Amino acid sequence: MYHPLPWVGTSLRGLSCPTGLRAVAGATLTCHGTRGDGSLIDVPVRTVRATSGSITWMFER
Numbered sequence: 001m002y003h004p005l006p007w008v009g010t011s012l013r014g015l016s017c018p019t020g021l022r023a024v025a026g027a028t029l030t031c032h033g034t035r036g037d038g039s040l041i042d043v044p045v046r047t048v049r050a051t052s053g054s055i056t057w058m059f060e061r
Contacts, residue, residue, distance in 0.1 A: 011036030015043065021057060023050035
């Protein structure tokens with residue numbers, strides 16, 4: 001089974017991210033969620049590329 005965030009486990013609930021990820025390569029923010037076992041987790045997000053029409057971002061470890 002594929003999971004885009006294998007390091008958080010197979011279950012992630014209540015993921016929330018603050019607004020305002022800047023459309024500038026290298027910009028970061030941190031989302032927060034809960035693993036399946038109830039422990040809290042921070043999920044860093046980074047802008048990879050931004051153009052006038054799109055933003056490419058990725059979860060980091």
